[in-house]
Amino acid sequence: MPLNRPLRILVVDDEELVRVFFHDFLEQRGHLPRACASAAEALTIIEKEEFDLAISDIRMPGMDGLQFLAAVRERRPDFCVVLVSAYGTVDSAIQALRLGAADFLRKPVRGDELVAVLERVTRLRRLEEERTQLRGAIGAIQRGATPQGGVLIGNSPAMAQVRESLQMAAASNCPSLLITGETGVGKEVAAREYHRLARAATDPFIAVSCPALPETLIESELFGHLKGAFTGAAVDRLGAFELAHGGTLFLDEIGDLSPAAQAKILRAIETRTVHRVGGTYERAVDIRLVAATHQDLLKRSETGSFRSDLLYRLNVFHVSIPPLRERTEDIVPLARHFCSLATSQSRPAALTPDAEKALLRHDYPGNVRELRNTVERAVILARGEPIQAKHVQFAHATPVQPCAPAPARDAGGEPTRDEPPEAATLRATLEDCHWNRRTAAAKLGLTYDALLWRIRKYHIAEH
Missing domain, CATH: 3.40.50.2300 (Response regulator)
Structure with a gap:
């Protein structure tokens, strides 16, 4: 060169x-x-x-x-x-x-x-210069992509205990951390908080969704492969373990791994080395491992559907996140936080006392994720005004009709097909704004990207 x-x-x-x-x-x-x-x-x-x-x-x-x-x-x-x-x-x-x-x-x-x-x-x-630039870019991306603003929200004693446990794990040389809790409680947010406490901001945080790994490509995705190792391997590729070198590897829903996949991952966790597909030697990795699951891995290990030796390796330190219904004092702080994320800085939405009371009456089977969806739906229905109790609609409850313009009509003046209240409000606002999406986003109190995401979600198109 x-x-x-x-x-x-x-x-x-x-x-x-x-x-x-x-x-x-x-x-x-x-x-x-x-x-x-x-x-x-x-x-x-x-x-x-x-x-x-x-x-x-x-x-x-x-x-x-x-x-x-x-x-x-x-x-x-x-x-x-x-x-x-x-x-x-x-x-x-x-x-x-x-x-x-x-x-x-x-x-x-x-x-x-x-x-x-x-x-x-x-x-x-x-x-080395490219590596430094890449680490800086990774840090910037991670700070911008961290779910729920990157911090654990909540003032309950239960969340205080979670924070204390994460701090203890981060302060020690803990090789593996197991985070458990129901779906939607914020296990990845806790994992990222642990990474923030244990590593530098520019160190990589690599998240892997275990259910999304194809059985035939698990080794390639986790351990990497060399060019020509199999059909379609056109270039060398790093796996998740090597990408996380010097940082944190987060294995989400590890309980969904098949027994064969569990065996493949066990040795890598034990030895902190990986063998790329098609390679001839092992490569050492320096990682902090975080695994998360909503399942009872102990019961599964007793029935033989989850390897007990893998469980022992993962469960060096355990953090359990309680469901939202058991820490109701966190609902309002979380809702206010999601409200600020869902609205533009120029027109922040506000929760009225009756809206907060309506949020507190629900038990949230979907936990924090359901609360976030509910708040985002309420922001749309409120159309930039303070959020009232009538705007608080839960996915499995009878919807309250929003204060919205008349239903949208097609070119012939006939009403369009039935739509969810969110979609109808979005369509009516877009029509009022002559389909200027930036103007509509400002009117709804949404960011431009949040509006685009909802347009795609409901397949809303200009007639």
Whole structure:
């Protein structure tokens, strides 16, 4: 791979002829070299000036090349140093690389060897820069994509206990965390909160829905594959375990894995290594593992439908999230939070006291997820006005007719087919706004993206 920009290179050697050779060779190829006769002088220069890399002899009076390498790495861990020696042996090369040298060359250095080393170092720097940018992008995406605003909402003693448990697990070197609770209680939100407490913001959080994994592709999805490993494997692909390296892997609804899939995942969890499909060796991964389920895995292990050895590996630390009906004091804070998420900042919706009382009368079999859907539905029906009790409609209850315009009619003036109240309100508002979706979103108190999602959900189209 050709170099696409000149490199600033510091040459460190006590022999003047060697310094002249490196300086002239590098300068002829368009780089920006600077030479000095000692490691101590080089350290002073590096403190004041920026360089892409240094090329240093090993045997020099005073501070030698290995000591120089250690001193540079202590000050700047990402700085590249290439060591050179006329007394090169396998042992000295291995020692240099172990100390963090980017490469090792033997004197006399040939021009083609030096060019090859510069290209390798450039590739490494470019990959490191891309990795840094990617981690920053991952952090930004995770902060923006975190469900429910990224925090555990609720003031109940039960949620206080959940927070305390997550903090204890994050503060320890807990290898595996098992989160249990009914569907919709917020297990992924708890997993992300645990990740936030245990890892840096830029560390990856990889969520995998176990029920969505095709049985034939489980190994590929979790452990990755090499190009040509099977039909359709056109390129190398990292699996979820490797993608989560340095961060957290979240296995949602792990109880839905088949017995065969449970066996495949057990070894990876035990050894913290993965074997890509088509690969020849195992790769170590540094992850914090979080598994979640709504099932009673202990009972399933007793019946043989879930491996007991896998359960033991997962259940190092257990956090149970109670259903919403057992922590009713969290309903109103959650509802207010969802209300703020569902409306635009310019026209935030508000829950009236009678709406809050209506929300408190329901038992929420769908838990927090059902509460969120109910609040979002109420925001639509309220059309930017304060949310009243009549706007609070539950999925399994008799709907209350919303305060909405007359039903939409087709081009011939006939009423359209029956629609859910949300869809009818959306259609009527869109027609009032002449199908200007941004104007309609503002009128409904929704974000533009939230309106588009609901248009797709109800298949609403302009007639």
